[in-house]
Amino acid sequence: MVTKNQTKLIISLHQKKYRNKHSLFIAEGIKVIQELINSKLQLHEIYCTNKTVFEEARVDFQLISEKELKKISALTTPNNALALFKIPEPQKIDTNGLILVLDDIRDPGNLGTIIRLCDWFGIKDLVCSNETVDCYNTKVVQATMGSLARVNITYTDISDFIKNSDLPSYAATMNGTNVYKSSLPSPGILVMGNESNGVSEKVQEIIDHQITIPRFGDLKKTESLNVATATAIMLSEFSKNFE
Amino acid sequence: MVTKNQTKLIISLHQKKYRNKHSLFIAEGIKVIQELINSKLQLHEIYCTNKTVFEEARVDFQLISEKELKKISALTTPNNALALFKIPEPQKIDTNGLILVLDDIRDPGNLGTIIRLCDWFGIKDLVCSNETVDCYNTKVVQATMGSLARVNITYTDISDFIKNSDLPSYAATMNGTNVYKSSLPSPGILVMGNESNGVSEKVQEIIDHQITIPRFGDLKKTESLNVATATAIMLSEFSKNFE
Numbered sequence: 001m002v003t004k005n006q007t008k009l010i011i012s013l014h015q016k017k018y019r020n021k022h023s024l025f026i027a028e029g030i031k032v033i034q035e036l037i038n039s040k041l042q043l044h045e046i047y048c049t050n051k052t053v054f055e056e057a058r059v060d061f062q063l064i065s066e067k068e069l070k071k072i073s074a075l076t077t078p079n080n081a082l083a084l085f086k087i088p089e090p091q092k093i094d095t096n097g098l099i100l101v102l103d104d105i106r107d108p109g110n111l112g113t114i115i116r117l118c119d120w121f122g123i124k125d126l127v128c129s130n131e132t133v134d135c136y137n138t139k140v141v142q143a144t145m146g147s148l149a150r151v152n153i154t155y156t157d158i159s160d161f162i163k164n165s166d167l168p169s170y171a172a173t174m175n176g177t178n179v180y181k182s183s184l185p186s187p188g189i190l191v192m193g194n195e196s197n198g199v200s201e202k203v204q205e206i207i208d209h210q211i212t213i214p215r216f217g218d219l220k221k222t223e224s225l226n227v228a229t230a231t232a233i234m235l236s237e238f239s240k241n242f243e
Numbered sequence: 244m245v246t247k248n249q250t251k252l253i254i255s256l257h258q259k260k261y262r263n264k265h266s267l268f269i270a271e272g273i274k275v276i277q278e279l280i281n282s283k284l285q286l287h288e289i290y291c292t293n294k295t296v297f298e299e300a301r302v303d304f305q306l307i308s309e310k311e312l313k314k315i316s317a318l319t320t321p322n323n324a325l326a327l328f329k330i331p332e333p334q335k336i337d338t339n340g341l342i343l344v345l346d347d348i349r350d351p352g353n354l355g356t357i358i359r360l361c362d363w364f365g366i367k368d369l370v371c372s373n374e375t376v377d378c379y380n381t382k383v384v385q386a387t388m389g390s391l392a393r394v395n396i397t398y399t400d401i402s403d404f405i406k407n408s409d410l411p412s413y414a415a416t417m418n419g420t421n422v423y424k425s426s427l428p429s430p431g432i433l434v435m436g437n438e439s440n441g442v443s444e445k446v447q448e449i450i451d452h453q454i455t456i457p458r459f460g461d462l463k464k465t466e467s468l469n470v471a472t473a474t475a476i477m478l479s480e481f482s483k484n485f486e
Contacts, residue, residue, distance in 0.1 A: 109352075113469055120468055122459035180483045216365035216482050225363055226356055229475035232468070236476045239459050240423045 002047060002068050010072040010084070016134045023087045025136035029079035032145055036085055039149030044084035047072065053081070074138040087136055090154040093125045095167060098186045098238050101158050103171075103203050104131045104194040105227060111135060112143020113228040114192075119147035121235040126151050129158045162189060162206055169208045171199045172234055174224070176210030184211075184238045192231050198224075245290060245311045253315040253327070259377045266330045268379035272322035275388055279328055282392030287327035290315065296324070317381040330379055333397040336368045338410060341429045341481050344401050346414075346446050347374045347437040348470060354378060355386020356471040357435070362390035364478040369394050372401045405432060405449055412451045414442045415477055417467070419453030427454075427481045435474050441467075 002010075010026065012018035019025050024044055027033050030053050037043055037059060046061035048054055049069055054061040061081075069078045093099065100123050105111050111133050118126050133140065135153050162169050170184065171191040191207060193199030204210070213225060213233050225233075245253075255261035256269050267287055270276050273296055280286055280302060289304035291297055292312055297304040304324075312321045336342065343366050348354050354376050361369050376383065378396050405412050413427065414434040434450060436442030447453070456468065456476050468476075 113472060116469065117472060120456075120458055213363075213479070215363055225475070226359065226471075228469075229356060229360060229472055232472035232475040233479040236456070236479060 002062070002064055002072060007072055010082070013084070014074045014138065016137070019087065019134070019136050024084045025087055025141065026074060026138050027083050027085060027141050028073060028075055028081065028138065029142065030081050032142060033081055033083045035146030036083070036149055039146055041088060041149045042086040044086055046081060046083040048081040050080050075142075088149075091152045093127065093152070093154060095165070096187050097122075097124055098235075099123075099125045099127060099167070099189050100231070100235070101127045101162070101189055101191040102129060102132050103158060103191055103199050104129050104197075105192070106131075106133055106195055108133050108137050108139035109143055110195065110226070110228045111137075112140045114231050115140070115144040115151055115153070116147045117228070117232055117235055118151045121239045123235065124152055126153045127158060127161055128153060128155050130155055158191070159202055159206060162191070162203065165189060169206075170211050171204060171207040171209070172212070172230060173199055173204065173210040174212060176212040178214050179211045179234065179237050180214070182209070182211050184241065186238065186241075188238075190234060190238060192227055192234070195227055245305070245307055245315060250311075250315055253325070256327070257317045257381065259380070262330065262377070262379050267327045268330055268384065269317060269325060269381050270328060270384050271316060271318055271325050271381060272385065273324050275385060276324055276326045278389030279326070279392055282389055284331060284392045285329040287329055289324060289326040291324040293323050318385075331392075334395045336370065336395070336397060338408070339430050340365075340367055341478075342366075342368045342370060342410070342432045343474070343478070344370045344405070344432055344434040345372060345375045346401060346434055346442050347372050347440075348435070349374075349376055349438055351376050351380050351382035352386055353438065353469070353471045354380075355383045357474050358383070358387040358394055358396070359390045360471070360475055360478055361394045364482045366478065367395055369396045370401060370404055371396060371398050373398055401434070402445055402449060405434070405446065408432060412449075413454050414447060414450040414452070415455070415473060416442055416447065416453040417455060419455040421457050422454045422477065422480050423457070425452070425454055427484065429481065429484075431481075433477060433481060435470055435477070438470055 013024055013026050027036050047064045048061045049066050073082055167187050167189050168185055169189040191199055191203055256267055262268050270279050290307045291304045292309050294306055316325055410430050410432050411428055412432040434442055
């Protein structure tokens with residue numbers, strides 16, 4: 001069973017403020033939890049409505065009722081298990097590869113997809129503006145699966161970060177050089193912007209190069225690409241030279 | 244106001260069966276509706292809680308209350324306006340360009356993103372298996388914005404379609420040729436598979452070439468790319484040669 005104090009703690013972790021205070025975040029669902037257990041993340045505790053799964057894996061857990069799970073879950077449809085993991089300390093940023101920088105990404109699904117893309121393309125460091133959605137938000141955790149544990153994520157003032165770095169910097173904008181005709185260096189910095197407003201003017205002013213994915217076709221009416229699909233294309237273009 | 248019969252009709256259109264029966268689909272929200280009005284789609288009727296928007300645009304509409312909108316809306320949080328448009332007759336498939344084929348895409352958000360990608364990359368024809376989520380599903384309509392009107396979408400038996408076509412066919416799989424080292428022809432057919440199971444065996448058997456986006460980095464643990472981001476990378480690779 002879940003004690004009153006545990007319930008209070010877990011529900012508080014639905015909010016970023018308390019996640020940071022306790023250095024803990026929530027993962028829900030057996031598959032996500034298993035992926036994170038097998039990562040370098042430190043497990044704090046597991047609550048599960050099903051006895052066999054974690055018993056077989058020889059992992060300590062607390063058996064709880066579905067009613068109890070519903071009370072502590074952040075999901076509309078709770079998914080058998082909920083675990084708490086320690087939020088890892090960000091590692092020093094590795095300046096030997098491509099660093100992806102996010103300028104104010106607000107949608108948890110987009111951030112989750114971008115973290116999975118970093119993992120796929122071997123991007124070790126993701127640097128997020130302080131206004132970017134928290135990567136330990138439950139929806140982000142669900143969307144990233146195990147990738148969350150394999151990418152080093154740092155929240156900081158990205159203008160200062162770019163200014164203080166010697167690496168060549170690129171930002172994805174609507175009016176830059178054609179990405180297919182640019183030579184993209186590694187190490188380097190690539191900035192992707194907010195869903196509605198793109199890369200902020202403040203960041204555009206200090207960036208070395210602006211690059212653009214050209215529109216094709218006759219009509220050319222599509223307003224913009226979704227930021228996650230644009231990131232996929234940019235990382236693909238950056239990475240293919242280093243295969 | 245909305246009559247009982249209109250209410251009944253609109254609510255029935257939340258289901259594919261009745262959309263097909265009446266050849267009508269629902270679009271919600273002023274921005275989406277305006278984009279579709281400015282397309283070649285045929286407007287059937289508009290219901291709006293706000294008098295000024297469509298009056299200014301000189302478009303006929305029915306003024307309704309927020310309570311009425313909530314009753315007919317398919318959204319949890321209705322968005323000021325709801326319109327019905329005629330489902331267009333699919334056009335003959337143009338075999339002079341790249342044809343994107345979807346093998347059983349189930350998530351409305353993924354299909355919406357893929358339709359926007361087609362529009363961006365000038366792909367005129369999207370051919371969907373009969374099991375693929377309906378493109379006139381309200382969630383898909385919301386996600387595609389105006390792109391829905393600019394891509395010719397055909398639902399059919401995709402195995403028969405591929406068999407009966409003379410075009411070279413490619414499928415995105417996990418064990419194919421490196422897409423960065425392949426020469427991708429246009430016209431041609433590119434098949435993207437289901438979120439969990441990928442391209443079906445039935446389709447793999449009749450396809451000419453399998454292609455793969457390689458994983459990068461040391462760990463190579465990411466299970467797979469999301470189908471919408473994988474489609475973004477594939478279309479980018481196909482299109483860039485023809486810019």
